[in-house]
Amino acid sequence: MKLKTSGYSCTSEVTLELISGKWKIPVLSLLASHTRRYNEMQKLIPEITPKVLTIQLRELEASGLIHRKVYAVVPPKVEYMLTELGLQLMPALLQLCDFGTHYLTHIQNQDQQFVQPSKS
């Protein structure tokens, strides 16, 4: 996932590209509060396979949003954490949450219009 350097109609596409990937948001959410180890994330997101987890982590690392800290010990120990840049992404992510929440309630209320109130 190398970021294009041109051809964007809007810089929001850059951000979108950074967080596009089925497990990027779950991973970033985990790292928002804690430093996490590989194994730990696998357990917290049981549906993700090791291959895909590795890919998502490597892409986030390559884009500079997270840092991979390797300890030279046996057995291996690797910690992942947000970078300063990754931390700066959080407000935008929160706003996406806000709209997502708004959207879900909006959709729900739309449905309600077609539900007949019970005439008790």
Add this chain to the structure above:
Amino acid sequence: MKLKTSGYSCTSEVTLELISGKWKIPVLSLLASHTRRYNEMQKLIPEITPKVLTIQLRELEASGLIHRKVYAVVPPKVEYMLTELGLQLMPALLQLCDFGTHYLTHIQNQDQQFVQPSKS
């Protein structure tokens, strides 16, 4: 692209799903300022093929972000515009732009560190 009703770890994933698609942001950007006709958008985004443009428009319509207004005339006339909900998405989109811009300058400055200043 039917929206899942559960299984999100965060509601930002809902929003992300709504705007994921190679041409969704360009389309939304066009509609942010004007009502647009199909043909008009094809000309403004020349790289998009009619099939894909139709798919993206239909998905945005299905998710309630845009409205498709059909005039019963010959030759056909169809106008696309943001819904109220689509309009409410704009602040989040702007914040994605902000971070995207910030990200690009950040990356650029990182590169600069490896450029040796010329010793004239």
Add this chain to the structure above:
DNA sequence: CTGTATCCTTTTAGATACTG
């Protein structure tokens, strides 16, 4: 003018087994 239909390529993710 506003699309559809068909075929093909690319991208992304999942299943499963294995390794330093």
Add this chain to the structure above:
DNA sequence: CAGTATCTAAAAGGATACAG
């Protein structure tokens, strides 16, 4: 523990031609 390797499936997008 922290990954790789291989194979397969599904989703997304592009090229091109055609239709009401």
